[in-house]
Amino acid sequence: MKKEDVEEKAGTVEVFIMGKSYRVPANLTIMKAIEYAGYRFIRGCGCRAGFCGACSTVYRRENEQKLRFALACQKLVEDKMYLVQLPFVPADQAKYDLEKLKPDENVLLRVYPEIARCVACNTCTKTCPQDIEVMKVIQAAIRGDIKKCAELSFDCIQCGLCAMRCPADIKHYHVAQLARVLYGKHLMPKSKNLEKRIKEIEEGKFDEEIDRLIKLSKENKEEIVRMYKEREIEE
Amino acid sequence: MKLIKGYPEYMWESIEKVEETREERLKSTIPRMSLEEREEILRKFHPDYKEGTKREVRIGPNKGDVFYNEIVDLLESKPLIDPDEIDLSSVDYDVDILIIGGGGAGTVAALWAYESGIPKDNILIVTKLRHGDSNSMMAQGGIQAADRPEDSPVIHFLDAYGGGHFTNKPELVKALVMDAPFIIKWHEELGVMYDRDENGEFIEISGGGTSRFRLHAAKDYTGMEIMRVLREKARNIGIPVLEFTSVIELLMDDRGRVAGGIAVNMETQEYIVIRAKATILATGGSGRLHLQNFPTTNHYGATGDGLVLAYRVGAKLRDLDAAQYHPTGAVYPEALVGLLCTEKLRGFGAVPVNKDGETFVHPLEPRDVESAAYIRECYERNKGVETPTGLRGIWLDTPMIEEIHGEGTIDRYFAAMKRQFGRFDIDISKQPILVFPTLHYQNGGVEIDEYAQTSVPGLFAAGEVTGGVHGKNRLMGNSLLDYNVFGRRAGIYAAKYVKKVKLGKLSLEHVRKYVKMLEEAGIKTDRKAPILLPDYRGKKALSRALDIF
Ligand SMILES: Cc1cc2nc3c(=O)[nH]c(=O)nc-3n(C[C@H](O)[C@H](O)[C@H](O)COP(=O)(O)OP(=O)(O)OC[C@H]3O[C@@H](n4cnc5c(N)ncnc54)[C@H](O)[C@@H]3O)c2cc1C
Ligand code: SF4
Ligand code: SF4
Numbered sequence: 001m002k003k004e005d006v007e008e009k010a011g012t013v014e015v016f017i018m019g020k021s022y023r024v025p026a027n028l029t030i031m032k033a034i035e036y037a038g039y040r041f042i043r044g045c046g047c048r049a050g051f052c053g054a055c056s057t058v059y060r061r062e063n064e065q066k067l068r069f070a071l072a073c074q075k076l077v078e079d080k081m082y083l084v085q086l087p088f089v090p091a092d093q094a095k096y097d098l099e100k101l102k103p104d105e106n107v108l109l110r111v112y113p114e115i116a117r118c119v120a121c122n123t124c125t126k127t128c129p130q131d132i133e134v135m136k137v138i139q140a141a142i143r144g145d146i147k148k149c150a151e152l153s154f155d156c157i158q159c160g161l162c163a164m165r166c167p168a169d170i171k172h173y174h175v176a177q178l179a180r181v182l183y184g185k186h187l188m189p190k191s192k193n194l195e196k197r198i199k200e201i202e203e204g205k206f207d208e209e210i211d212r213l214i215k216l217s218k219e220n221k222e223e224i225v226r227m228y229k230e231r232e233i234e235e
Numbered sequence: 236m237k238l239i240k241g242y243p244e245y246m247w248e249s250i251e252k253v254e255e256t257r258e259e260r261l262k263s264t265i266p267r268m269s270l271e272e273r274e275e276i277l278r279k280f281h282p283d284y285k286e287g288t289k290r291e292v293r294i295g296p297n298k299g300d301v302f303y304n305e306i307v308d309l310l311e312s313k314p315l316i317d318p319d320e321i322d323l324s325s326v327d328y329d330v331d332i333l334i335i336g337g338g339g340a341g342t343v344a345a346l347w348a349y350e351s352g353i354p355k356d357n358i359l360i361v362t363k364l365r366h367g368d369s370n371s372m373m374a375q376g377g378i379q380a381a382d383r384p385e386d387s388p389v390i391h392f393l394d395a396y397g398g399g400h401f402t403n404k405p406e407l408v409k410a411l412v413m414d415a416p417f418i419i420k421w422h423e424e425l426g427v428m429y430d431r432d433e434n435g436e437f438i439e440i441s442g443g444g445t446s447r448f449r450l451h452a453a454k455d456y457t458g459m460e461i462m463r464v465l466r467e468k469a470r471n472i473g474i475p476v477l478e479f480t481s482v483i484e485l486l487m488d489d490r491g492r493v494a495g496g497i498a499v500n501m502e503t504q505e506y507i508v509i510r511a512k513a514t515i516l517a518t519g520g521s522g523r524l525h526l527q528n529f530p531t532t533n534h535y536g537a538t539g540d541g542l543v544l545a546y547r548v549g550a551k552l553r554d555l556d557a558a559q560y561h562p563t564g565a566v567y568p569e570a571l572v573g574l575l576c577t578e579k580l581r582g583f584g585a586v587p588v589n590k591d592g593e594t595f596v597h598p599l600e601p602r603d604v605e606s607a608a609y610i611r612e613c614y615e616r617n618k619g620v621e622t623p624t625g626l627r628g629i630w631l632d633t634p635m636i637e638e639i640h641g642e643g644t645i646d647r648y649f650a651a652m653k654r655q656f657g658r659f660d661i662d663i664s665k666q667p668i669l670v671f672p673t674l675h676y677q678n679g680g681v682e683i684d685e686y687a688q689t690s691v692p693g694l695f696a697a698g699e700v701t702g703g704v705h706g707k708n709r710l711m712g713n714s715l716l717d718y719n720v721f722g723r724r725a726g727i728y729a730a731k732y733v734k735k736v737k738l739g740k741l742s743l744e745h746v747r748k749y750v751k752m753l754e755e756a757g758i759k760t761d762r763k764a765p766i767l768l769p770d771y772r773g774k775k776a777l778s779r780a781l782d783i784f
């Protein structure tokens with residue numbers, strides 16, 4: 001069966017792309033349906049797999065009050081969806097020098113003072129296509145709980161939908177990004193194995209062996225193949 | 236069609252068999268293949284060996300080499316521009332270093348060029364989509380670095396070299412494995428949140444073809460975590476980035492050095508002349524060329540542009556006869572077809588199983604061998620499961636993960652996977668998932684040396700666009716490492732290089748010559764390259780599209 005036949009066999013639905021009606025196969029994602037209809041993306045499409053946040057989509061079903069949010073590459077079309085994409089979010093990251101920022105209780109408030117204006121409406125959480133508890137992320141930021149803010153926000157794909165909805169004009173995903181780098185840089189315990197290995201490499205511990213392998217790779221391939229075959233495998 | 240927990244009713248008979256045999260599977264594993272067995276299965280079943288899918292290159296530095304048809308098509312295409320219509324006397328950007336591609340390699344190169352003393356405003360990143368929209372953002376599994384006491388860069392070298400079938404450029408492998416711990420350290424300083432135990436040691440697992448637990452991860456969002464931290468740093472420094480702008484041709488000076496590029500604003504289609512003393516090619520891979528019509532894991536902009544840009548200035552390519560098919564691409568549900576199910580699932584104990592609930596291959600063979608085994612199972616032994624749209628796949632028994640590591644493991648380490656399938660009512664901690672090989676990685680590319688230099692002066696390259704580091708097959712976790720190691724080196728050595736360069740007159744003579752070369756070889760074609768973006772418009776819409784704007 002050809003792909004297009006399969007698509008059509010699944011039945012079709014009517015969607016409204018920025019208000020215009022199109023009939024599209026029912027088993028397509030919003031992204032593929034828009035393409036099926038004849039559009040070619042420049043904006044609004046990045047990874048096509050739910051990792052980049054380029055394809056934020058706002059939609060409303062016919063006769064519904066509720067405005068809904070999704071990633072176009074991760075959501076199937078439904079009958080009578082009214083769709084629009086959000087190709088850009090005007091929300092700059094603050095400028096700071098991470099080397100000079102201390103991971104203290106007030107640091108997030110200092111860099112992003114507007115978080116104090118959160119009215120706890122929970123709109124951000126309801127908007128998030130990753131189901132992150134965004135309001136809790138901001139509340140943690142206000143309290144200065146960097147760890148919590150970092151961990152709760154970890155799955156954020158920075159689509160910006162929360163920032164477009166917030167009545168307090170907070171840029172949640174930038175705040176959370178700062179919390180995560182502060183946490184990763186200052187608060188996570190550091191690996192001793194790594195330090196040790198770096199010292200060993202700097203002292204030249206492996207140079208001779210590696211250079212021998214390079215030499216073998218040119219002069220005696222069989223020997224290196226044998227070494228590869230016989231290497232011990234950790235299970 | 237009636238769905239039960241996300242799956243059509245008819246699949247449940249097979250799922251039940253997978254469930255019945257699970258306990259047995261938890262107790263015993265299938266042995267790994269010998270090198271001879273590996274070779275045989277590759278020859279018979281790996282897509283690289285399929286006849287009629289490759290041909291000889293007829294022009295340029297790789298004349299006589301055999302590459303995939305789709306890659307040769309690129310090289311045998313006409314340029315998008317007519318040199319006579321470009322006004323080189325008015326330069327729009329005049330910089331020290333032009334970086335083409337704002338994914339991982341490009342961003343790392345920019346950061347290290349800056350660290351090496353190039354003022355931020357003398358660096359320019361030009362990128363097709365948004366800064367960070369790239370394959371780098373999508374990596375799930377992790378990044379290799381030999382930092383455990385049981386491990387060493389020497390063993391890492393052997394793994395990478397053997398995994399690449401001993402075809403890698405050994406000097407590049409050395410750079411890769413020896414720089415690796417420094418890269419992780421650098422990431423630590425930037426604030427990357429790697430998974431660690433309570434003592435701060437990294438939680439490391441093994442991947443296909445690695446002989447040690449060496450994969451560092453940040454849940455199954457490893458690529459995203461690294462990429463967004465790198466981008467945050469670049470934004471903080473204020474490195475200029477032109478988004479939705481693609482480079483469509485390199486520029487040279489009258490002394491045969493690469494001297495910048497011609498870019499195009501993707502939205503207004505206006506061309507932009509960029510003069511640069513050094514140019515770093517960081518355009519990533521080519522999954523969106525859909526070799527042999529395979530679906531792909533790659534991002535929207537992975538169309539192999541860098542290969543043709545480099546070839547037109549005379550850079551040498553290599554290993555483009557070997558593509559990486561990731562064994563575990565989703566084949567069901569339809570909306571996820573081709574998308575990646577990370578190898579880390581197998582690293583954590585998930586085992587591939589056929590429709591009768593039987594295991595048939597060790598879960599962690601090198602990727603090419605693993606893929607070949609799935610293809611054999613589906614199309615020779617007919618033990619695959621057919622999807623409603625006529626595709627075949629085998630089960631990856633993900634519920635084994637929590638049987639082995641305890642409840643909550645999926646939530647903790649596989650949030651992305653769980654979410655992706657959860658959106659279609661499939662709970663991967665309870666049900667297996669259906670997978671089949673998908674086009675994943677461009678093993679070869681523009682040949683570089685350990686200073687990230689190509690064979691043409693002024694042109695550096697790093698990341699997936701390059702060739703040599705992985706030979707004919709890359710191991711998991713070595714390409715995130717690759718883009719960091721060689722992105723860094725490209726930034727550092729380009730910064731060094733520009734200090735002694737005085738550019739001559741800008742020229743597009745090489746493009747004219749290339750067109751002539753095509754004609755002389757008797758290559759007649761309407762194809763144009765680079766492709767920039769794939770065209771997925773519906774057939775009906777396309778067949779009636781008028782080109783009038
Ligand atoms: C789904 C997935 C999972 C992966 N998992 C892993 C993993 O677990 N471990 C691992 O090590 N590797 C993994 N990889 C591979 C790895 O992520 C990539 O190989 C690597 O990130 C490539 O980095 P790069 O910077 O070279 O290319 P990219 O990150 O793709 O960046 C290239 C950039 O250049 C832009 N570009 C392209 N052409 C042009 C042009 N003409 N002009 C301007 N800009 C252009 C692109 O749009 C893109 O932004 C995975 C890849 C994918 C797709
Ligand atoms: S937290 Fe905000 S930016 Fe992040 S994924 Fe959710 S809605 Fe998008
Ligand atoms: S939307 Fe804004 S104001 Fe409302 S809870 Fe979220 S951060 Fe607070």
Ligand code: FES
Pocket residue numbers: 044045046047048049050051052053054055071072073074157
């Ligand atoms: S295109 Fe990247 S999240 Fe949808």
